[in-house]
Each structure stands twice: as structure tokens, then as C-alpha cells.
Amino acid sequence: MNLTFTSIDNMPMIEPGDDLVALAFDRLADMGERLEDDDVLVFAQKIISKAENRYLDLATVEPTEEAIRIAQEIDKDPRKVQAILNESNEIVRQAPGLLIVEQKRGFVQANAGIDQSNIKPRDGNLDDLCLLLPLDPDASAHKIHSEIASRYGCKVGVIINDSLGRAWRMGTLGLAIGVAGFTALEDYVGQRDIYERELLVTQVAAADEMAAAASLVMGQTTERTPVVLVRGYQPQEPADPALRGVAPLLRPRSMDLFR
Amino acid sequence: MNLTFTSIDNMPMIEPGDDLVALAFDRLADMGERLEDDDVLVFAQKIISKAENRYLDLATVEPTEEAIRIAQEIDKDPRKVQAILNESNEIVRQAPGLLIVEQKRGFVQANAGIDQSNIKPRDGNLDDLCLLLPLDPDASAHKIHSEIASRYGCKVGVIINDSLGRAWRMGTLGLAIGVAGFTALEDYVGQRDIYERELLVTQVAAADEMAAAASLVMGQTTERTPVVLVRGYQPQEPADPALRGVAPLLRPRSMDLFR
Numbered sequence: 001m002n003l004t005f006t007s008i009d010n011m012p013m014i015e016p017g018d019d020l021v022a023l024a025f026d027r028l029a030d031m032g033e034r035l036e037d038d039d040v041l042v043f044a045q046k047i048i049s050k051a052e053n054r055y056l057d058l059a060t061v062e063p064t065e066e067a068i069r070i071a072q073e074i075d076k077d078p079r080k081v082q083a084i085l086n087e088s089n090e091i092v093r094q095a096p097g098l099l100i101v102e103q104k105r106g107f108v109q110a111n112a113g114i115d116q117s118n119i120k121p122r123d124g125n126l127d128d129l130c131l132l133l134p135l136d137p138d139a140s141a142h143k144i145h146s147e148i149a150s151r152y153g154c155k156v157g158v159i160i161n162d163s164l165g166r167a168w169r170m171g172t173l174g175l176a177i178g179v180a181g182f183t184a185l186e187d188y189v190g191q192r193d194i195y196e197r198e199l200l201v202t203q204v205a206a207a208d209e210m211a212a213a214a215s216l217v218m219g220q221t222t223e224r225t226p227v228v229l230v231r232g233y234q235p236q237e238p239a240d241p242a243l244r245g246v247a248p249l250l251r252p253r254s255m256d257l258f259r
Numbered sequence: 260m261n262l263t264f265t266s267i268d269n270m271p272m273i274e275p276g277d278d279l280v281a282l283a284f285d286r287l288a289d290m291g292e293r294l295e296d297d298d299v300l301v302f303a304q305k306i307i308s309k310a311e312n313r314y315l316d317l318a319t320v321e322p323t324e325e326a327i328r329i330a331q332e333i334d335k336d337p338r339k340v341q342a343i344l345n346e347s348n349e350i351v352r353q354a355p356g357l358l359i360v361e362q363k364r365g366f367v368q369a370n371a372g373i374d375q376s377n378i379k380p381r382d383g384n385l386d387d388l389c390l391l392l393p394l395d396p397d398a399s400a401h402k403i404h405s406e407i408a409s410r411y412g413c414k415v416g417v418i419i420n421d422s423l424g425r426a427w428r429m430g431t432l433g434l435a436i437g438v439a440g441f442t443a444l445e446d447y448v449g450q451r452d453i454y455e456r457e458l459l460v461t462q463v464a465a466a467d468e469m470a471a472a473a474s475l476v477m478g479q480t481t482e483r484t485p486v487v488l489v490r491g492y493q494p495q496e497p498a499d500p501a502l503r504g505v506a507p508l509l510r511p512r513s514m515d516l517f518r
Contacts, residue, residue, distance in 0.1 A: 209433060
């Protein structure tokens with residue numbers, strides 16, 4: 001197998017309402033490339049959130065007593081704590097400066113994925129403007145997938161990735177938070193190894209494995225290459241609608257020994 | 260950036276003592292390729308363990324009282340529990356059929372990474388032969404790195420990867436367990452974003468992000484493509500010896516909210 005990860009160069013800074021599909025397609029054309037069936041496009045969460053205008057001005061956030069109490073416990077801006085709580089189902093852990101939560105779409109992550117880097121400050125104030133995760137990243141991925149099909153007649157897989165921390169290991173890892181036209185969790189249950197023994201590893205987080213390398217290609221310090229074209233994988237939409245999207249990657253609470 | 264992941268085809272089944280560097284180099288030559296400076300080679304843990312003869316026959320393992328007690332609690336072969344305990348610093352969690360431990364080299368993982376799939380059975384018995392992790396995966400990676408330098412005059416990065424489960428999400432992910440000639444954890448502390456704000460994401464698990472996509476290219480059900488050539492990354496050995504190898508990716512217990 002030969003997989004190539006190519007960053008789409010010279011994307012502009014994204015503004016609310018921007019047409020990401022057209023922008024990516026045009027930049028690809030500038031590079032002498034065009035989308036083909038079975039390509040995968042990986043989009044950084046941040047540009048999806050920007051295009052969907054998921055900005056939040058902390059000056060508009062009124063912290064509750066709960067948020068003020070937690071903010072004191074962990075030494076964090078109470079408005080930011082409130083913004084995190086608003087985007088979360090529950091707090092998983094708290095520590096100085098850090099809230100690890102189950103974000104509303106089910107992702108266990110720090111600060112509900114709310115980010116402030118590479119966001120254009122308003123009125124010169126660097127501290128008040130935040131960017132939330134897309135409201136429904138699977139829907140965002142599906143919209144891109146459908147637009148590419150209808151405009152360009154191409155069947156491509158779409159992944160939205162984000163850099164997440166994890167238990168036990170240092171450093172963030174690019175992981176999938178939205179998926180369309182791609183089997184997020186490959187299931188080998190019942191398959192056998194070359195000696196006819198049942199396989200020990202039975203489920204592989206394929207969308208995360210692809211999202212991770214895409215993140216490496218995107219880089220972290222700027223936002224100049226927030227879309228990566230992956231060629232050589234032949235993505236497939238799961239036949240069973242229940243297995244579509246990112247949900248199969250999320251461990252049910254009842255099966256999670258680390259909550 | 261353009262990263263290509265190419266599986267090295269037609270590797271033989273690996274036997275103890277096999278020269279992995281020569282085998283990979285010869286198969287690359289068959290493909291019309293040769294190693295270049297700044298390439299990265301990712302090796303599946305399993306073939307390193309096989310070449311290093313890390314087999315364990317459970318028939319030789321005498322479970323202690325502790326292993327027998329745990330085996331009853333989680334309904335698992337007491338000899339296998341003993342083998343896991345022998346390879347571990349401590350138990351992190353236990354559940355039916357499952358022991359999550361800190362493996363001796365510091366990896367938090369199920370069953371201390373002991374595996375039975377794609378292992379040739381002895382005397383027709385599928386259940387007794389196991390494969391342990393390499394004794395020192397960083398040393399294994401370093402040996403490969405040095406051999407390639409001395410035999411072929413090439414400076415390449417080397418990663419040994421394994422498929423590991425994780426908290427919060429389903430499915431295994433390829434992660435680095437041994438690293439040489441490659442900065443496992445990229446550190447952006449103190450760097451600023453395009454608006455001169457300090458970056459929120461400051462450390463990126465670069466070796467894990469590469470190991471993940473390599474795992475996707477290797478596949479899971481057979482062992483025919485256990486080596487992947489990654490081109491386009493320009494790996495660098497950290498100047499500070501303390502930052503070399505896989506250790507920077509392992510979260511110190513005191514900083515881990517999930518033990």
C-alpha cells in the first residue's frame with residue numbers, strides 16, 4: 001500500500017461563511033491537482049469552526065456560581081470555565097488550569113476543545129475571543145462530502161481532525177472528530193490470522209490513524225495548511241448507517257475504565 | 260509538505276536472528292527503491308520481537324498465588340496472568356479478561372503487549388506460545404539506525420510501532436514504542452501563533468502521529484507488510500540526549516490524572 005499525505009498550500013485565513021470546498025478545490029488546481037474518487041480530505045477543526053462562525057466572546061459570558069467555584073479551585077478565568085461547562089456533558093477530571101470534560105458530542109478532551117490560538121483578536125484584545133468546536137462535526141463532514149459529490153462528481157472520504165491530549169502519554173495527537181464516507185472503526189471481529197487463530201486486535205481506529213498523520217502534515221504553529229489530501233486508501237462508507245460517522249470511535253461510558 | 264507511506268512488500272515471515280535491515284533493504288531494492296537520508300522506517304513491534312527471539316512458552320510459566328488469585332478474578336489463564344505480571348511494573352486496571360498494566364518500559368497497555376496472533380504454533384498447540392515486547396525497544400531502534408548508517412551510509416529515522424488501546428475511544432491505534440534518530444515529542448513551548456499569542460498546543464506527539472498512519476498501511480490481519488518507508492519528513496535527532504528515544508512520550512505518573 002502507498003499512502004500519500006499532501007498539504008493543500010496557500011489556503012487563505014478562513015472567515016465565517018467561507019466556502020471551504022471551493023477554496024480547497026481552487027488551491028488544489030493551483031498545485032496542478034484535482035480530486036479523484038477514493039481520495040480522502042482531512043480538514044482541521046479550526047477552519048470548520050471559523051467557517052461556521054463558532055466564535056464566542058467571553059465578554060458575553062456570565063459565569064454561574066458553579067463556574068466561579070470551579071474557577072477558584074483550578075485558577076482559571078470563570079467566564080472560560082462557564083464556556084467549557086456550556087459545551088460539556090460532564091467534568092471528567094479537574095486540575096490546576098485544566099478541565100477535562102466529555103464535550104457535548106462525546107469527545108473526552110481538555111477544555112471542551114475551546115481554543116484561542118490563531119484567532120484574530122477583536123479590538124486588540126487577545127484574551128476574550130474563543131473558538132468552539134463545530135456544533136455537529138459529523139454533519140459538517142457530511143456536508144463537505146455531499147458538496148464535493150454534487151459539484152465535482154467525486155466520491156471522497158472526509159475527516160475533520162483536532163489535536164487532543166490523552167491519558168498516559170505526553171503530547172497531542174491528531175484524532176478524528178467528524179467523519180463522512182469513511183469507516184472510522186475497522187472491525188476484524190471473527191477474522192483469523194495466518195495460522196487460523198482468532199485475531200487479538202479486532203478493532204482498528206482507522207480514521208484516527210489517518211487523522212494523526214494528517215495533523216503531522218498540517219503542523220501546529222500556523223494555519224497555512226489546514227487541509228490535507230490523502231491518496232491511496234480507498235475509503236468506504238459503512239453499509240450499516242449506525243456505523244457511520246465518528247460515533248463508533250467513542251467508547252461507551254459503561255465500557256470505559258478511565259472515567 | 261508531502262509525506263508518503265510505502266509498505267515494503269514481500270517481507271518473509273521473520274525468524275529469530277533474522278537480519279531485518281538486510282531483509283528490508285533487499286525488498287526495497289526489489290521494488291526499485293533505496294533508502295535516502297531523511298527517510299523514516301517504521302517497523303512493527305512483532306517482527307522486532309520475533310527477530311530478538313522474545314518468545315515465551317506458557318507451559319514453562321509457574322503462576323504464583325497472586326497470579327492465580329487475579330486469574331480467578333478476571334477469568335484468564337493464570338500462566339498468562341503471571342507472564343503479564345513478569346513484564347509489568349504495576350497493574351493499572353483489571354476487568355474480565357483484561358489486565359491493563361504499566362509494562363516494564365513504561366507503556367500503559369493491555370496485557371503488557373504480550374501477543375499470540377500470527378505466531379507459528381509449536382507442536383500444533385495454538386495457545387501456549389506468546390511473544391513479548393522487545394526487551395528495550397529504543398535500543399532495538401537505535402541498533403537498526405546505526406546498522407543502516409554503517410552499512411549503507413544513510414541517516415534515517417527509525418520507529419518501532421505497536422497497536423495499543425486507549426482510554427475514552429474505541430479501537431487500537433499504532434503508537435511508537437521505540438524511537439531513534441527522530442524527535443518523538445515536538446516541543447513548541449514559548450512559540451507564538453500568527454497573532455503573537457502563546458500557543459495552547461505546545462507539545463505534539465510526532466512519533467505517534469507517524470506510527471499511527473504506518474499502522475494503517477501495515478494492516479492488521481497478516482504480517483506481510485511489517486515495515487513502512489516514510490518519505491518527506493526530515494527527521495531530526497534531538498540535540499539533548501535526555502530527549503532522545505520514546506521516553507518523552509511517556510507521561511510521568513505524577514502528571515497523569517488517569518492512573
